Amino acid sequence: MNKLFTICALMVFSAVFSQMPSLDVENQKKHPVTLQEAKIETKILGNLATTTATYTFYNSGSRILEGKLTLPLPEGVSVSGYALDINGKLRDAVPVPKERAKEVFESLEKRNIDPGIIEKVDGNNFRTRIYPIPAQGSRTIKITYHQELKDFASDYQYLLTFANGTVSIPKFNLKVLINESLTAPKITENPDGSFAFEKIGNQWFAEISKENFTPNENLKIIIPKVNLSSKVLLQKTSDDKFYFAASVAVDFPVKEKTKSQKIAIIWDNSFSGSKRNRQKELDFLDAFFASNKDISVSFVLLNNVLEKTEEFTVSGGNWSALKNRIVDLKYDGGTDFGALKEVSGIEEYLLFSDGISNFGDLTIKFKKPLNSIVSTPTSDFNLLKLLASQSGGNFINLNELNTQSALKAYNKQPVTFLGFKENAKIEELFPNVGTVVNEPVNIFGIAAPNLGKLTALFAVGTKKYEVPVDFTTAVKVDNWPIAQFWAQRKINDLELNSTQNRDEIRNLSEQFGVVSKNTSLIVLDDVNDYVRYGITPPQELLAEYNKIVSRNKKEILEKRKNLLSKSFNITRELVTWWNSEYKPAEKKQYPKISNQSLGSNKDQVQDDAVYNTENERSARSEGKITLIEVESTEEYMKDFQNLQSSELIYQKYLENRSKYEKQVTYYFDISKLLFRKGDKVLSLKVLSTLAELDLENEELYKTISYLLKQRGNYEKELWITQKILEWRPFDSQSHRDYALALIDNKRPQEALDVYKSMLYQEYSDEVSIRDNGIEEILIMEINNILSQNKNVDASKIDDRLKANLPVDIRVVINWNKDNTDIDLWVTDPRGEDCSYSHKSTEIGGRLSNDFTQGFGPEQFLLKKAIKGKYKIKTNFFGERQNMLSGPTTIMAEVYLYYSDGRQERKIAVFQSQKVNKRESDSKILIGEFEF
Structure with a gap:
């Protein structure tokens, strides 16, 4: 009998909040695959940004390889575009149910055909699989994502991290376009001294093209706000309505919540906990105990089980005994959020974790406020937000906040969005009415034209606030993907209960091409494979696809059999x-x-x-x-x-x-x-x-x-x-x-x-x-x-x-x-x-x-x-x-x-x-x- 013997090498790309994927080729003495070219283009309008990154990888080895790149993206950000080179030309991916994309990918892989997919895996991590990367050859991928920029006083901040890159990139291009900013943007971290903005029309433009380039620093851009009033952007829907994005300027007095006398710290010391930024976590606790000088702490470890609670007393801000316990911790085991239990007698929780539960499902809803504190870019932001919002606690992202800003976020009473005061003709409003919001406050929805001047309502504790939102000055931006921003925000909201909302998430993801827990993006090599697997192709192949389907669909359609x-x-x-x-x-x-x-x-x-x-x-x-x-x-x-x-x-x-x-x-x-x-x-x-x-x-x-x-x-x-x-x-x-x-x-x-x-x-x-x-x-x-x-x-x-x-x-x-x-x-x-x-x-x-x-x-x-x-x-x-x-x-x-x-x-x-x-x-x- 003929026996099959398959050797397949897998290369693993890892990128931690980085635009420069670093390669780790398993069980290989040398790295046969290198990043040959990187092109990054970012467009910014107000506090909305779209980034497109194009990477070309070269395989210097003598074997065909399968590529896998795992890209963590910031909180609330999802991949909304993917392309793979087919015969030297980039072909856009199309949305397909996640499990179907994986099935088709593996079926084609067995036939030595070259598909590509990108899928969302645990946390806010996105994985692309590429096959084949030919020996002595290259493959190119393009990834697009949208994000809402973070609000810092009177500025917005945009950050590209290059993870202290040490590898020289043969070809490197970086381009940033900022629309309608009256004041020049400031570059506070510069990957190259020559990267600078110039005014061209109503845009600020900066670009560098380098050969054999190693980024010296990250790119951090400070963008002054155009004005302190609210701004509305519109994109027409398929009917008479508009998708809108309203950037709402809020300046509410900060109200601090009542201090607790007895708290519980739940510390995730699973193996992945060793990858968190523990220095940031310790700095936060230093500031916390400086502000909460006399407090009782129940300390409990979470890994594949919830370990026995230990008791500590902090007096005069001295938490050295607890700190030493944390510093000396060993990190091991999986993470089981199903093991979480409430600790009796405490008033508030602080949970330090990446939120990725890989050994059990979350089953508890905390009765006392739980504050989720995250310090790694690979986290499950949605799960940690869910734990906080359900219990009345705060979500604190140390990836984006310095210590004092994080403590301020912890101490303040949350701001709740209460909708619009007028009975406006608005549908599908996000954030949902009654949910906690963070600055900047971006409100997305679908609205009829001519809404006029509206009033957004917010609450801090028992106090209510009104903020004017003027739709009469709204700007139509049909070339800007407001619809995808809206869909991304809705999917993020639905994914807080992803099992219950599975079908709706899938429908939205497929309609708007946004990668979610339920939907992936796929690229196929041959138009006949789109026909065979019943996948609607990108626009460039649509005419040929329809022609084949109408002519001989039965002959080409995928054969499927049961076992009966x-x-x-x-x-x-x-x-x-x-x-x-x-x-x-x-x-x-x-x-x-x-x-x-x-x-x-x-x-x-x-x-x-x-x-x-x-x-x-x-x-x-x-x-x-x-x-x-x-x-x-x-x-x-x-x-x-x-x-x-x-x-x-x-x-x-x-x-x-x-x-x-x-x-x-x-x-x-x-x-x-x-x-x-x-x-x-x-x-x-x-x-x-x-x-x-x-x-x-x-x-x-x-x-x-x-x-x-x-x-x-x-x-x-x-x-x-x-x-x-x-x-x-x-x-x-x-x-x-x-x-x-x-x-x-x-x-x-x-x-x-x-x-x-x-x-x-x-x-x-x-x-x-x-x-x-x-x-x-x-x-x-x-x-x-x-x-x-x-x-x-x-x-x-x-x-x-x-x-x-x-x-x-x-x-x-x-x-x-x-x-x-x-x-x-x-x-x-x-x-x-x-x-x-x-x-x-x-x-x-x-x-x-x-x-x-x-x-x-x-x-x-x-x-x-x-x-x-x-x-x-x-x-x-x-x-x-x-x-x-x-x-x-x-x-x-x-x-x-x-x-x-x-x-x-x-x-x-x-x-x-x-x-x-x-x-x-x-x-x-x-x-x-x-x-």
């Missing part, structure tokens, strides 16, 4: 197999397979038992499962071999972590070691850290779910598999993993419903081919639910899928990576191997289809076991290399007496070793049955 009809056939095939009698010939010799070297476990493995024909059909004896622990061969394990206690192991893990920070095997191996030592708490903390290594990475999450299942942590297994299903509903394996987690959580009826929907769901042609044969595994699992749970409602399951199929032995292997080929081998007591090249054995052993491209699974069944010893092995035939998620993780579920009253399961979870050879001795022995 094939499942009927496989059920009949399984029943025929189960009812067959197997009488092997006596004393037949089979070629032996040499054993995998097992290191310290070698003594656990005994020689193959000799088959005795007298016992072939004797009464069944009790079977026994023995799983072999697959030991890690990583060099770092030598540092742990003489450590006996879990505390010493954990300390050594923290001590060494900086060397292996992005190495998945490190967390995997140490978590397993701690679990074997009996420390479930520390083992889970280390395991959950895997969720912090990347955003929305299903391969890392599958690894986590396998170990959670093995250890019986079924509640968290369910949460993890549900997340993967949200990201990848187009994969049958995502549904199956979730259904199996439901079974583990004793929810068989819901699991049965998932299996049913899985059979009826339609899958893409590529996925159908990849997963050919998975029906056999699903039929066994559906019927196992029916046999083990007599009270479930099976009426919705077609009778043609029902069969009583108890077996003595069942083995299923699953793995966490696509484009991967792993083989299951089972050797019976006679020495006969059941494998991809020999799927049926003389004693009735049966192996399912060989999965060479996907996630598996592969299954071995034996109805009646003969006496003797059975060996279970896996072989790594081919796997994706150089991925952030590390080597492939395999989970083997091993059953005795599957689907009868004595069912027993054991689970092995392990990772591929560094060297994967194709010779027979590369097989890994993972377990044995003995009858």
